[in-house]
Amino acid sequence: MLVPPPPQTPTISLPPKQQAMSCLLPFTTSRKSKSSTLSTFSDDKTPHSQTPRFSPPREEAFPQANFASSDDSEREVALAKLKVEMEERKVDVYVVPSEDEHLSEYVAEADLRRGFITGFTGSAGTAVITRTENLLYVDSRYWVQAPLQVSSAWKVKRVGDKDQRNWSEDLIKGSETECLRIGIDPSVISAASGGAHSASIGPLLDAPNLVVVPISQNLVDLVWTSRPSRPTTLIDLHPIEFTGLHASKKLAAFVESETFQSLSSKPEGYFLSTLDELAWLLNLRAVGDIPDTPVFHAYLWIPLSTSLNSFSSIKTLFINPVKLSSEASCYLDGLGIVVRPYDEVWSFLQEVGKSLSMSMTEEKQSKKRVVLTGQSVTWKAQLAVGKDSLESVMSPILESKAVKNEVELEGMRKAYLRDGRATVRWMARLDTLITKENKQIDEFEAGDLLTRYRSEEKNFRGLAYENISGSGPDAALPHYSPVKGKCRIVDRETPYVNDSGAQYLDGTIDTTRTMHFGTPTKEQKDAFTRVLQGHIAVETTVFPQGMSGAPLNILARKALWKAGLDFGREYFSSERAGHGRWDELTIGSYLSVHEGPQGISTTNTYPFRVGHVISNEPGYYKEGHFGMRVESALECVEVKTEGSYGGVTWLGFSRLTRVPIDRRLVETSLLSPEEEKWLEQHNELCKTDILPLLKGKQNQEAREWLKRC
Template structure:
């Protein structure tokens, strides 16, 4: 920092492709700070180090950061909105350094404008300062890439490229001649290729340049087999070495005309192209990828059935173990569920790190247990498991919360309010043009009635054997929902330091028929993908409407119908599933002497 005359140096979580999850070789913020959360920015001054994180990570950050770091609570009532606001409030006559590859065009533009007004400047050192001091830094992955077959995609890569080129041609004015794609899931989806460079995400480090008459994939040669090379030739995609992207952009061999980039593209690419040679537009590939083909939707339905069967096997196992006196840790529970998933057809790994929490840990929305520190799952508080498998035919994301003892009144009320929000989203009917953000209040309304809420989003898009978080749709997004979108529905409530509950299911947006069909066939609703029963023990029957009671009973019986054929070899899971499908709502009433028995 002294060499580059910097007052602050920003160390983002993201990699050069703006990835939410990054490869081990790109975990610079984690290496320098010890903080393992999936979001947060490290900012180092000449005298102090800061970690800016939102409410999902405050407790985790306090636990993992040592005395060299100061936690900045972004979003706190007395805190900054985000790290940019925090930094610009302190910036006056300063130089702020950042690796231009690790910051998006949009973020750099916003930060630049804010700093100029403070007589300050954003500076881009030629080398990443963390890399210079990181002894033993892991090398970039060279795992081979592979073709995702048409039977799982439903659309050839050549057709996707043709649609993208048609979009480029339609952009006014006519000077747009190409697009450069740096988003790893977008490249994987567009070319029907998958890789293994980032944990839980079947993507590979690369760039893709698509003009009206050519396509060039920039990737490490060691990752490409002869078979994949032949496939690339068959779809008219040329291959160049990964780092050649920079000389390619500098030489501008496409000639006259502008290259379309997205706001999420790294600022290093903007700097290399210069402002006269690029146009910034929202990602069209995001929009294309978000609307699943019929084949992808069929694959997701099958994947969620298999994933649901694994979840049911796990829930039956853990309930039996705990009820018979075994002590099970959060880590062991997560491991056991993964083992059940591993046995399923088309399983390729986990979609994200297992969230497996009991007691106070369940109140941390992104808590991940570690073997050495995981607590035992108790019978006094809810146990929350948020996890999912990656399958060749779909990406799964499910949360269920269960109780192995007798829940308290407060736990039952919180769970019931969360369930009501979950049902409200699942049952929503809405006209075309409605965004997820407009529906978000449905998930919170029941909680708000009791002065309760949750600090995370209500749901996000999901990929098809890609990333578990996918845009642009979601319940925090202003993008209108359309048929073929897949979103999660995951309201929750967390009593800090004590317990937490969340219920999450994945939904397909579909057309529905209504009684009056005002304005024609413009009405949309949801089809539920997730097939795991919702425990009725923590539900307060008197708080539910007639329609909500029926929804819950219908859902659990549907789970029995869908999963029973997949569980014929697991008698314990079958018994558990049948019991849950027929179980009444609420706790068993106490009998003589205050004894209550939940009969199987």
């Protein structure tokens, strides 16, 4: 049995998932009694060096969803039935994207259609099913994981590897020799550009030999007999003490947005389908609809004119009414919002489209009447309103949400401080367990231990995303998440990467640290130090107002490039976000961990503004061996400079994250004097801010560990 440090008080009640970690921590006996759901640490004194150093990841060592209980034979039956449905609808190809009806990056279990039909559990990827082949297209984050999870019935396409095209480009290329009929559910694919996370129908519609057939009944749903229902959890009102601005003022500012004033068309209303924008605008949150993201399934219609029918001149929320408490219903009524059932949105949009079409026929107008929407909208919405009547614009909500107000910023500063305390306590305990007590801790246990410490903090509402906790070759998989009882032991020979976050009422956390519990090799130290140099270069840069994040991409890679190293190069010029491609977006305020519109890629042209909060996350991944990553959240701030060239306002970054860097991985001979000073000041600031929060005998271990950093 584990012999813990002295108990901590007071005892608190935790959700069942977090109760499972009680045996890892210096808590009371009552918590230990709840540890039966956790695999037991081995007290065996076998040296960690006996752990296979570079063993490849196993298929089962990946995150599982409800559909993962289906074996390959069951999946093959569903796939065969789907092909029968394709034949009945006379389509040659059926496309299954990862997204839901709101083009969300992360989706509810009921919407994991691509995951169910393929067995692949990654958050991104597209399945293309033909009469003779089954293809799965994935980016570099999943090049290793995807082949291990899918059966031999599937062929994995590694997009960007050896000039491998994406799925739509392959279909267009294939149509050069034969005409293809492609079926797709129009509610789960973008109408145009595709945005940051979603697949797009646009290129296919323009291809001469492709016929794209919108199939309203999702074919995967027809063959997924055990498909779960969407949750019906109640919606919460997010208080003004965390939002800093009442929803009525947000709505008023939205209607008066400059975006609408400069249009050549006449907007009749705005169709809002993006879940985090809707939650932010109305100051509402919900836990349970989408794992780890406090949003809810709904659509919002906001009238911008009164020239159409009376039904479209009222703010309308389309949502499952059982999700609304009496308090939420009264709140919406106070905002002048009527509620209609979720599925009625499509008939509503069709009626709006008909009214617009009739008005164009009956009247000669100086300005064309249109429905506005953001740049991430489904093909189904376009079909309902009419292509000529639906106009996409840069969402004013997206832009406003990205610029945090002072209440939101102060909340995030406090949240990152508390989370820093939890993370330091975790780092100290994990270090002790592995290096001093010689415990065999696996990747799942290590990550879940941090979750337990976070759950002790004020305003904690759950994780921000599934723990990424990897050692050895698993750390080289940017989105690897271990499975309880089926993962590697955290060894002493390779770096251990923990990329995880929490949802607090006053802020969303996104932090990555790399640790080593033995003696790093020269190769490991060299690679980590170059990653750290890129991290430092981004954080310390000063730039003129109006600059986008594109130049920062090169700063993050400069030190790696000097050694002929890189990461995610196939997406070097992509606008999409992700760990392997290092193009993180805005971090939300108790919302999504990935937002926008700014980012750090060579194609992103959106300028940084004071109040943006982004993550700084370079990394390096040696497939089959080890990986490393350093990530901190940065607040964009105005910087005072000695000069004032052209009256330009200069911007820079202030770090929110308060988690020390593991010096064991740093090769100081590679650092410049300025970089050495940065590292010293970085860890000293963590001590200054976190040590006063580590009071009492129960935190003695964490205090001593932090002082040594």
